[in-house]
Every structure is written in C-alpha cells, then in structure tokens.
Amino acid sequence: MNKKIGIVTGGGDCPGLNAVIRAVAKAAAKRGWETFGILGGYEGLLEPRRFIPLDYNALSGLLVRGGTILGTANRGKFSAKVGHGESRGLPKELLDDTRRGMDALGISALVSIGGDGSLSIAQQMHEHGIPIVGVPKTIDNDLECTVMTFGFDSAVACATDALDRLHTTAESHNRVMVLEVMGRYAGWIALYAGVAGGADVILLPEIPFTYESICNKITEREGLGKKFTLVVVAEGAREKGHDFVTSGGQEANREARLGGIGAVVTAELEKRTGKEARVCVLGHLQRGGSPTTFDRALCTMFGAHAVELIAAGKFGTMVAYLGSQVGSVNISEAVGRLKTVRPDGSLARTARALGISLGD
Ligand code: F6P
Numbered sequence: 001m002n003k004k005i006g007i008v009t010g011g012g013d014c015p016g017l018n019a020v021i022r023a024v025a026k027a028a029a030k031r032g033w034e035t036f037g038i039l040g041g042y043e044g045l046l047e048p049r050r051f052i053p054l055d056y057n058a059l060s061g062l063l064v065r066g067g068t069i070l071g072t073a074n075r076g077k078f079s080a081k082v083g084h085g086e087s088r089g090l091p092k093e094l095l096d097d098t099r100r101g102m103d104a105l106g107i108s109a110l111v112s113i114g115g116d117g118s119l120s121i122a123q124q125m126h127e128h129g130i131p132i133v134g135v136p137k138t139i140d141n142d143l144e145c146t147v148m149t150f151g152f153d154s155a156v157a158c159a160t161d162a163l164d165r166l167h168t169t170a171e172s173h174n175r176v177m178v179l180e181v182m183g184r185y186a187g188w189i190a191l192y193a194g195v196a197g198g199a200d201v202i203l204l205p206e207i208p209f210t211y212e213s214i215c216n217k218i219t220e221r222e223g224l225g226k227k228f229t230l231v232v233v234a235e236g237a238r239e240k241g242h243d244f245v246t247s248g249g250q251e252a253n254r255e256a257r258l259g260g261i262g263a264v265v266t267a268e269l270e271k272r273t274g275k276e277a278r279v280c281v282l283g284h285l286q287r288g289g290s291p292t293t294f295d296r297a298l299c300t301m302f303g304a305h306a307v308e309l310i311a312a313g314k315f316g317t318m319v320a321y322l323g324s325q326v327g328s329v330n331i332s333e334a335v336g337r338l339k340t341v342r343p344d345g346s347l348a349r350t351a352r353a354l355g356i357s358l359g360d
Contacts (some may be wrong), residue, residue: 003033005310006107007054009068010041010078010118014139014151015291016299017113018069022062023303024111025054031311036105041073042112042121045101063300064290075254078121087120087336095128102130109310111303113137115149116335119318123331126316133309134318134331135302139286142186145334146320150302153294155182155286156192159232162282163197167230174227176218176269176277180262182286183234184255186340189286190234191347194356200229201357203265205236206341207348209359214265215272217357231269233262237359259283301326 007024009017025035037058039050052058052070062069073079077094102110109131112122115138122134136143139155159181170177179199183189187204194202201217203209218229235258238244247259259281266279291299298321305319305326317328341348343358351358 003031003108004036004106005033005109005111005307006036006038006045006051006102006105007070007111007113008038008042008044008118009070009072009137010112010114010121011072011074011137012115012139012287013067013072014137014287015066015154015289016150016295017067017072017137018062018065019291019296019299020113020135020137020150020303020306021054021069022059023300024306025059027304027307029056031307033307036107037070038110040071041076041118042078042098043073043076044070045098045105046077047097047101049101049104051105063296066289066291074117075251079117079254087117090121090124092128095125095130098125099128099130109133109315111135111306111310115140116143116338119143119331120335122318123316123335126331131310131315133306133315134334135306136318136320136334139189140183140186141188142184142338142340143334144337144339145318145329147323148298148321150291150295150299151287152188153298154289154292155189156196157292158286158289159189159193159282160197162280162285163193163199163230163232166280167198170228170230173276176229176231176266176273176275178231178233178262178266178269178277178279180233180235180259180279180281182282184236184258185338187234187237188341190232190237191341191351194232195347195351195354197232198230199232199356201231201359202351203231203233203237203261203359204341205234205238207343207358207360208238208240208242210240211268211272213357213359214269218269218273218275231265233265235259235261237261
C-alpha cells in the first residue's frame, strides 16, 4: 500500500529530533510508505504549505545531527502552552485548515514530535479526527507517562560536563561557583547533573530554597576544609515566598521567559558569606549538539514505534519509554499536567543521603 505520512517537529529544539525523523522515515520506507517533513512546525501545513520529501538521500547524517532539519516553532498560530498545565484551545477553523493541508499533500497520518505544548495540540487534532501519533521530546523531561523524554539525557550530559569544568576552577580559586541550567517547572536536569557532577547544593523549582540553608552548607564545608562550593540552580528555582526570576517581557499566549536566578543567587551568596562567587549560565548549549548514545538509541526506538502505531491505526497515542521497553499511552494521559521531581523520590533522597543540600 502506498501511504504518505507527515512529520512535524514543534516547541524548543533538542538533540535527537533528527534521529527520530530518520527512524520514522526509514521504518516507513520499509513498509513502502513515503514520508514528508513539514517545515516550521504545524504551520507548514497551512498555506503556503512548506514541506520536503524525506527520501533515502535526505536521511544521511541525521542520526548525530543536532537541531531539526524541519525547523520548529514555539510561538505563532499553534502555540498552545501558556503556563504550568495550562493550554489554549485551538480555533476550529485552524484545525480544519490543518486537515485541508494534509489532504492537499495526500498525507494520511501525522507524527508529531514535541513536548507538552505540541502534544496538547496533537490531542486537539486527534479529537478533531486528524490521524496523529506523538513522540515525547523535551530536555526538561517533564512529560508524564514516559520514564524519559528524548533530549533529556543529552542535556544532562552537557550540564554534567559543565559542572566537571566548574569544579576545578572553583577549587583552584576557593570560590562559590553557581551553574544555572534549564528546567522551567521541573528540576530533572539540575538534579541528575548535580548528583552526577558532584554538586554541593542543588536548587529545584519543586523545592523553594532559603539562603540560610545554602549558607549553612557553605559554612559546613569551610569547617571541613573545603573552601569551594558548587551550586546548581534550575532556571525555575525560587526563594521561599518569592516568584520565578524572568528575563524579558511577557508575550501574549507564551510562557514567561525564565532566566537570571543564577546571578541573583550568586550575588546574595557573595554578600552573605563574603566569599567570591561566580555564575555560569548554560542556557541553550543544553539544547544543541549531537545526541548521546542513549538518546540516539531511544530516538530510534521511538521513531520505529511511531510507525508501528500508525500501521496499527492507534491514533491519539504517544510512544513512551516504559523503563525497559518502548510502548504507547494515550496522548490525553500525558499532557495537561507535568512530571515534576518528587521531593521524596529516589534521586532527591540519594542527594540528601550524600549530604547534598536541596536548599530547604
Ligand atoms: O522546554 C524546554 C526549554 O529549554 C526550557 O527549559 C526553557 O525554559 C525554554 O525551553 C526556553 O525556551 P526558548 O528557546 O524559547 O528560550
């Protein structure tokens, strides 16, 4: 059967998007299907339609290439995410136009690769009768119903490498070094990288912190002869009783742009302890570059399984990493609420067991 499927990448980019695209196109080709890449997110399905055929030659080198060859968007007509667990309903006309776009291109099913925002849109499309399956992407690892999203392991590897580098300079100068990492509502990157990179203090969005607590840790270390302290702070972390630190103004229908908490914490710790402190903001470095080995394998399993879901007609589902297997869940179960760090979960307890301060 000659079937055409379309792939859309949406939301913030991350390592592994191209690896998923490659896996979908290869697994589809094995079934004799054609794959089209929709350019610039879902908007590529609207007039003027923008797409590329993903034939054999288009797939070379994609396994290791960062970003997305299709382009992506986290703003515009299809922006659905406005806050933690809040999403916007799309107008019926837009969903009709999307359907028309698919029909015009002869596409019978879509693979939507995205995080909570893009998959909330995928759910609305499914409810509108558009055949669609999802693939969970985000460096933040905050999507429910999958043990891990792809991109997360690569971001953690980047943050851990940064901590290793900051460790030696902190130690050489007897300084407090603060690393600000991404993690809007969920502190998975900060927690995993902090534990893997030997941080002394890890500040998460889920656990509001006090400066007294951080300073106590610094003093305790000084007493043990450790004249430096390594702090990891997620961009969404906040002092008890205070709000997020944002950078840039609020745009309509968009989440607030976070950033700056690292500098705030650094200045306050310098003031309170009298120790020299420096901040390093890792920012979008965490979203670039090649995926790790784990992410390459996960992306390839996700892409191949998305094609199986289409073949089985299981629309409205999302591929999910279930621990040792890749399976699927309903998109509706995965969106609308975020998977945040449990303060009493294994990794948080491990951190505390080792004497790492979580700032509370
Ligand atoms: O959701 C992924 C993420 O990297 C967040 O950690 C971060 O807050 C946001 O995207 C940044 O988005 P932008 O690229 O629009 O600055």
